[in-house]
Amino acid sequence: MFSELDPPFRLLMGPGPVNAHPRVLRAMSVPLLGQFDPQMTTYMNETMALYRAVFETDNRWTFLIDGTARAAIEASLVSLLAPGEAVVVLSSGRFGLLLREIAERCGAVVTLVEAPWGEVVPAAEIEAAVARVKPRVVATVHGDTSTTMAQPIETLGDICARHSALLYVDATATLGGMRVPVDAWGADIVTAGLQKCLAGPPGIAPITISDRAAAHIFSRRHVEGGIATAADAPARGARIGSNYFDLAMVMDYWSERRLNHHTEASSMLYAARECARLILEEGIEARVARHRAAGEAMAAGLRAMGLTLYGDQGHKMFNVVGIEIPAGVPGEAVRSEMLDEFGIEIGTSFGPLAGRIWRIGTMGYNARRDAVLTTLAALEAVLRGHGFALVSGAAVDAARAHYAGLS
Structure with missing residues (x-):
């Protein structure tokens, strides 16, 4: 049964x-x-x-x-x-x-x-x-x-x-x-x-x-x-x-x-x-602003970790960010540890980008400050475990500062 x-x-x-x-x-x-x-x-x-x-x-x-x-x-x-x-x-x-x-x-x-x-x-x-x-x-x-x-x-x-x-x-x-x-x-x-x-x-x-x-x-x-x-x-x-x-x-x-x-x-x-x-309760303009804020805060945190964002940033979607997987970092192992240890799913990509980038979404119900900060903190911890050099806490600090600047 x-x-x-x-x-x-x-x-x-x-x-x-x-x-x-x-x-x-x-x-x-x-x-x-x-x-x-x-x-x-x-x-x-x-x-x-x-x-x-x-x-x-x-x-x-x-x-x-x-x-x-x-x-x-x-x-x-x-x-x-x-x-x-x-x-x-x-x-x-x-x-x-x-x-x-x-x-x-x-x-x-x-x-x-x-x-x-x-x-x-x-x-x-x-x-x-x-x-x-x-x-x-x-x-x-x-x-x-x-x-x-x-x-x-x-x-x-x-x-x-x-x-x-x-x-x-x-x-x-x-x-x-x-x-x-x-x-x-x-x-x-x-x-x-x-x-x-x-x-x-x-x-x-x-x-x-x-x-x-x-x-x-x-x-x-x-x-x-x-x-x-x-x-x-x-x-x-x-x-x-x-x-x-x-x-x-x-x-x-x-x-x-x-x-x-x-x-x-x-x-x-x-x-x-x-x-x-x-x-419609939230309002379309407020909804778009919330997605933009979450996406920009996520991007700010990723940059503060020393990661490189993928693609033409002048035409980036508000709600999904691509991150180039650093040399020497096992991309799939990072994704697995994020899921197994923190219960957080992030994406990989397809075709010519398979194994080259991660994709992190800030969409819908998850375009929230707490979801952004939690994801950044978990990714930072996993990357440190793989020997990636970064400043501890910088990612969350950068995202919080971005949100504070919108107030």
Whole structure:
């Protein structure tokens, strides 16, 4: 007989997932409802309204995709791209390469505009590629946790508008921790996940879709008059290659008509609703400031230890910092000791950065002064144990001084 679940407590200070806010966990424990119960559909409508505010958008089509953040990414690209269509993908890390892979699986013709890992893609190179290719879609990651870099989005909407392209942005790692002003960006689809700055568990993904993108998604079904139904199936032309990730069908489900597509993940919807309530109670500007303060305090402490931060610091995400592993220090042993002795998880990285950097996140519920100071103190102790020369207490002192300077 297996015992009841009783996992050890971990302070999850990696690039995600992070510890869920206690209020989110409590929300997940409330009773289930049938998916068409009037109270359930009321909660769905409330969740849509809440995420319009979180995404800073007026988009009518703002809702949830059942599945992790990648489910929303795939639903977006599968529903936007038909075989043979052109897409420009920006990449300077692992998750830009993921966008390329998903687009290729859609049968799209991908033009990859790359920057070295640790940098961002210059706007001039993006415009040149879009002007040359004339793509249906331009796809990018806002904050790529594999490199800790944040791609500037502000100019992309104008570039896409000039060349009649749709703009897709993966904001999995930034929504709730950095500004994601969807309407101001001119973005057409933006997706996220709960498990990072939103302070929830993985398993459901917020999405917002512009009217322009919605019209394109519905047009792929070749049905006049807007929303299609199951009875329209024989008339459809270019169906997308997925049922579960067909955004037109999911939008039918979230519309006033409530056309059955899947059984809503009730407990995850409750979690997402509470995540959004927490953000709006705190205020978006205050929330972003808290993440910036935690990230900068962490960076100050790491520098005071004599560690080198990875990448272009002018384009670093607020909520994840990369640290070059010092020569002679066993990176995985440090991570293991942090976990085993202090109960603190920090991350490694992928591809060309595997074994070269650690990644420490200050996201959501964990973007707190005590979490920052505790992590720095533990890392300092472990590094001393491996013979790394540092000034004892300097890291915590530097982080505390940074916080004091914000008062």
